[in-house]
Amino acid sequence: DAGVTQSPTHLIKTRGQHVTLRCSPISGHKSVSWYQQVLGQGPQFIFQYYEKEERGRGNFPDRFSARQFPNYSSELNVNALLLGDSALYLCASSLDQNEKLFFGSGTQLSVL
Amino acid sequence: AQSVTQPDIHITVSEGASLELRCNYSYGATPYLFWYVQSPGQGLQLLLKYFSGDTLVQGIKGFEAEFKRSQSSFNLRKPSVHWSDAAEYFCAVQGGTIKAAGNKLTFGGGTRVLVKP
Numbered sequence: 001d002a003g004v005t006q007s008p009t010h011l012i013k014t015r016g017q018h019v020t021l022r023c024s025p026i027s028g029h030k031s032v033s034w035y036q037q038v039l040g041q042g043p044q045f046i047f048q049y050y051e052k053e054e055r056g057r058g059n060f061p062d063r064f065s066a067r068q069f070p071n072y073s074s075e076l077n078v079n080a081l082l083l084g085d086s087a088l089y090l091c092a093s094s095l096d097q098n099e100k101l102f103f104g105s106g107t108q109l110s111v112l
Numbered sequence: 113a114q115s116v117t118q119p120d121i122h123i124t125v126s127e128g129a130s131l132e133l134r135c136n137y138s139y140g141a142t143p144y145l146f147w148y149v150q151s152p153g154q155g156l157q158l159l160l161k162y163f164s165g166d167t168l169v170q171g172i173k174g175f176e177a178e179f180k181r182s183q184s185s186f187n188l189r190k191p192s193v194h195w196s197d198a199a200e201y202f203c204a205v206q207g208g209t210i211k212a213a214g215n216k217l218t219f220g221g222g223t224r225v226l227v228k229p
Contacts, residue, residue, distance in 0.1 A: 042219030103155035
């Protein structure tokens with residue numbers, strides 16, 4: 001069975017641009033969470049979605065947004081990119097909003 | 113708000129030696145605690161978790177961790193390290209009742225483990 005898949009694996013953008021990151025959860029999983037991992041730090045929670053509704057949001061500016069589709073896949077959008085947005089963005093899925101998280105390998109975003 | 117501290121940024125250990133990684137948490141009630149491992153270019157893999165019950169928890173790959181409420185600690189141990197254990201290790205806490213918190217995790221800063229031949 002496929003695990004959590006994220007695309008693209010690597011991405012280079014310039015300041016001020018917009019980016020969309022994609023995540024496909026494990027089949028049957030209805031909850032998707034997003035985390036940002038800056039180099040040398042632990043992951044930080046950005047969003048959790050369950051049944052297409054936002055169920056939690058971390059301490060991130062409104063430039064960060066996300067959505068979940070009827071097939072439970074998810075997109076993370078970041079507008080007006082800053083250098084500090086350079087990080088590994090991890091997606092995790094779970095059966096429901098309270099269950100064990102399974103992480104994807106992440107999207108490495110570099111903002112120049 | 114909950115927080116997690118991993119005091120050691122780097123640890124170097126010889127292959128075959130024992131390993132202990134420290135984790136201290138701050139949370140007002142009984143937390144749910146986790147240890148994850150991350151290899152370069154990879155996502156996070158769950159090693160073990162503590163929800164309740166026996167304070168000594170066994171995980172995958174020969175790891176174990178002990179929850180000590182009096183010390184607010186959840187240290188990870190392995191009796192004999194293999195070269196393949198070189199990776200970054202993260203301690204995490206999930207606060208409150210599971211239903212209230214969802215499954216949002218607060219991570220520590222991580223400990224990078226280097227294994228010498």
